Amino acid sequence: MDEVAAIFFILFACFGRVRTQCWQVDPKGYRSPARTRLVESHGGNFESVAVDDSDPKNICFFTTEDHEYGALRRFCPSPAYVNRGWDMLHNDGRLDYLEILDGGRFTWTSSLSRGRETANDYFPYSEGVDYHNGKLYLVVKKIKALLVLDLARRTYRKESTASGLMNGGEFYNDPDQAISFGDYLYLTEDGGRSPGVYSRETSTGNYYTIFEPWDQGRFENDETSGLAFSPDNKHMYCMMQRRGYFMDFTRKDGQPFHGGTMMLKYHSMHKPGTVFSEGDVE
Known part of the structure; x- marks a missing residue:
């Protein structure tokens, strides 16, 4: 992940209500900017990105969307492209969405519509996101809350x-x-x-x-x-x-x-x- 950590930046072409994409930018200028596969091709009002690289064989990226129905995306590159540096974000992988369940639990679903419904119910207008020690921290501006997701146990809690x-x-x-x-x-x-x-x-x-x-x-x-x-x-x-x-x-x-x-x-x-x-x- 050293190479990715050095060159992985997210550039948002615009903001507000204009549909945006996530781009990978080389800070040294050796490569031309390139659109990633972190999100769908139709775009959205994307805000922040975090990465869970705790398992070198199963690296996943998380992207928030500042929208009332802004689903939390999770993109995990295919094993053939894991630890391939720049190429990780431009090839095959699995894209799914956070779905909140009853009893303080959550899962990942391939259904964008279910991901959007969950966002509207539990974390509308999410912005900041970060990963640390097995937990994903999701900042929800609209309701002034922080969602803490335990990725291994698939449990979560919400705090003001x-x-x-x-x-x-x-x-x-x-x-x-x-x-x-x-x-x-x-x-x-x-x-x-x-x-x-x-x-x-x-x-x-x-x-x-x-x-x-x-x-x-x-x-x-x-x-x-x-x-x-x-x-x-x-x-x-x-x-x-x-x-x-x-x-x-x-x-x-x-x-x-x-x-x-x-x-x-x-x-x-x-x-x-x-x-x-x-x-x-x-």
């Missing part, structure tokens, strides 16, 4: 992202992007008084504030986007999409974001000239 933060701050609006590092799942926020970056500790399920903008409404109803980490994981980057601010965060102890213990402390900063309320990482 607006249930409260352990270290202060507000996370009451729409959760958006999701990226996991170490024991933390990082989440962005769209809208509200103080859209920021928050984290969920996977071992406890507790939510914490990493940072919040709070400067006399300057960033009210903005959207935190572009969440990413540097190759050494010592820098966390994000943007305030509407105001056009780019931010670079580091830990005070110089450690990577996924390493060591993060003592998250919320400091509300309302002094004149202060822009952010920040979650100090020590």
